[in-house]
Amino acid sequence: MSAVAVPDAGAGLTLSRARLRPHWWLAGLGALAGAFVLGIMVGPVALAPGAVLRALLDLIPGVHLASGLSPTESAILMQIRLPRVVLGGLVGAMLSISGAAYQGAFRNPLADPYLLGAAAGAGLGATLAIAYGGASQSLIPVAAFAGALAAVAVAYAVGRSSAGRNATTLILAGVAIASFLTAIQTFVQQRESDTLRQVYTWILGRLSTAGWSDVLLVLPYVVVSSAAILLHRRLLDVLSVGDEEAESLGVSARRVRLAVVMAASLGTAAAVAVSGLIGFVGIIVPHTVRLLAGMSYRSILPLSLAGGAAFMILADLLGRTVVAPAEIPIGVVTAFFGAPFFALALRTSRRMLS
Amino acid sequence: MIGLRDVRVSYGDRAALDGVTLGVADGEWLGVIGPNGAGKTTLLRAIAGLAIAEGTIAIGGKPAARLRRREHARLVALVPQRPLVPAGMTVADYVLTGRSPYIGLFDMESRSDLAIVAGILDRLGIAAFAGRALGSMSGGEQQRVILARALAQQAPVLLLDEGTSALDVGSQQEVLELVDGLRRSDGLTVVSAMHDLTLAGLYADRLALLAGGVVVANGSPHEILTEQLVRAHYRADVRIHRAPDGTVAVLPQRGGTT
Numbered sequence: 001m002s003a004v005a006v007p008d009a010g011a012g013l014t015l016s017r018a019r020l021r022p023h024w025w026l027a028g029l030g031a032l033a034g035a036f037v038l039g040i041m042v043g044p045v046a047l048a049p050g051a052v053l054r055a056l057l058d059l060i061p062g063v064h065l066a067s068g069l070s071p072t073e074s075a076i077l078m079q080i081r082l083p084r085v086v087l088g089g090l091v092g093a094m095l096s097i098s099g100a101a102y103q104g105a106f107r108n109p110l111a112d113p114y115l116l117g118a119a120a121g122a123g124l125g126a127t128l129a130i131a132y133g134g135a136s137q138s139l140i141p142v143a144a145f146a147g148a149l150a151a152v153a154v155a156y157a158v159g160r161s162s163a164g165r166n167a168t169t170l171i172l173a174g175v176a177i178a179s180f181l182t183a184i185q186t187f188v189q190q191r192e193s194d195t196l197r198q199v200y201t202w203i204l205g206r207l208s209t210a211g212w213s214d215v216l217l218v219l220p221y222v223v224v225s226s227a228a229i230l231l232h233r234r235l236l237d238v239l240s241v242g243d244e245e246a247e248s249l250g251v252s253a254r255r256v257r258l259a260v261v262m263a264a265s266l267g268t269a270a271a272v273a274v275s276g277l278i279g280f281v282g283i284i285v286p287h288t289v290r291l292l293a294g295m296s297y298r299s300i301l302p303l304s305l306a307g308g309a310a311f312m313i314l315a316d317l318l319g320r321t322v323v324a325p326a327e328i329p330i331g332v333v334t335a336f337f338g339a340p341f342f343a344l345a346l347r348t349s350r351r352m353l354s
Numbered sequence: 355m356i357g358l359r360d361v362r363v364s365y366g367d368r369a370a371l372d373g374v375t376l377g378v379a380d381g382e383w384l385g386v387i388g389p390n391g392a393g394k395t396t397l398l399r400a401i402a403g404l405a406i407a408e409g410t411i412a413i414g415g416k417p418a419a420r421l422r423r424r425e426h427a428r429l430v431a432l433v434p435q436r437p438l439v440p441a442g443m444t445v446a447d448y449v450l451t452g453r454s455p456y457i458g459l460f461d462m463e464s465r466s467d468l469a470i471v472a473g474i475l476d477r478l479g480i481a482a483f484a485g486r487a488l489g490s491m492s493g494g495e496q497q498r499v500i501l502a503r504a505l506a507q508q509a510p511v512l513l514l515d516e517g518t519s520a521l522d523v524g525s526q527q528e529v530l531e532l533v534d535g536l537r538r539s540d541g542l543t544v545v546s547a548m549h550d551l552t553l554a555g556l557y558a559d560r561l562a563l564l565a566g567g568v569v570v571a572n573g574s575p576h577e578i579l580t581e582q583l584v585r586a587h588y589r590a591d592v593r594i595h596r597a598p599d600g601t602v603a604v605l606p607q608r609g610g611t612t
Contacts, residue, residue: 013481014472015468016468246454248402250454295443
């Protein structure tokens, strides 16, 4: 959003370029910090806030503090809650910024991180690993990651080689690839029906088994993909005036789209590999951000990153507390709580505009 | 400023431009007229470097084929026929995209970019709209904003693709007067594709009549706006009225086409 200073008489006007305003910076970081605190403090075992704070400070290299937590409490914090919150935050951040990136690259508000078949590819990969991979659980994320990337690559190749070469052909290619892969997945499931339950659980998404190894697996992808997408924030603004016009302004729309889609797909594949298919985050968070902070990708992208992390941590918190000791799958929670919230945001924004 | 020699552009089997040779002098306003499908838009797209063209196109003496996309965008600015208007984008943000040819790929707009855009908004009388969303503006206001974006490119060549066709007569004139003023003050070279022949004759120094992808006539408005030429190529019944002050009015007539 641009701030426009009211000019002195005859002095001309002063413009400022689109950017993330300080109060939105604070709001994004505040939401993230709040979600983080709730995420590690709420659970079946109550932990003393002071002790948790000391335990966290103790993690900083060079700081040595005795937290006062019992070994069990310490394990709950360090091995269960903290990795789960961090992983949820990373996955939420990645899915949200990828959604925003796809929406910008395709100028399509309905684009989500799974648009080009990443979900179907990951689903097939995981299904194959579960059905034929033997007992090895560690194969599932690798197979999901490979499946997601392969699906997007094929969709891109098919969409590119067609005559149209525009955003719509790419989306259509994605839809075709997704249907094809889903058909194979259904076939495999039918043949190996004893795997149904495990595949179904995986598809609904989960953070319950989160450990530090998952965090380490996904972290580099989140960092690299997010950085690459953020670098394109101004170019995504230019892309919003249209492909041909971007070209006439000296910006290659095709190259920007390729780079952004590659980064977003890579990050999405990594996120899907560790958490399963968590829907709706990539649409609801960027759109809420748009309604609040404006249409420039310079605010949409960073706020989606922070908002997506916060949203996912809170959704996971609800999922594991509402019917405790049982858990609601995270994918169900994001849609169940996300949709009404989104409807509310839509209504308020309409009132604000009119 | 612009030189085209034997330029051909095809869409599939159909030749949209079928050997166009044309020159535009520095500071000249060339009006490109012709019936629908004659190739007016394709001609402008070719000059803007957006169409794959055979033959040679030179801009400012440089062969366009050897210009990089960004260099091209610094020489030629295009006001397209039906631009995509992102409704939620602010006027200032939209016009700032016109600075893209000068901004490093991953850089942001500099102070001077902002100052240039502020000056252009001021000049076009839309400074007060800077913070408003494009979707909330009227067609005439939007047209000024789109022109402002093209001017932000600070290119010596300005291409207008029937940019005024959807506007009422007053807004059309406003935009054309603005362009004419800029041409006189900044020495812009203007090529405009126009449907309204009277307006074309009023503003352009020279008219090129396109039909079927070739230039069938090229000369002063007086030479080109004749009953025979208009009847032959537009299949329209018109009467040409030449006012004592030199303006040429093209008046449609009833009586059926011949």
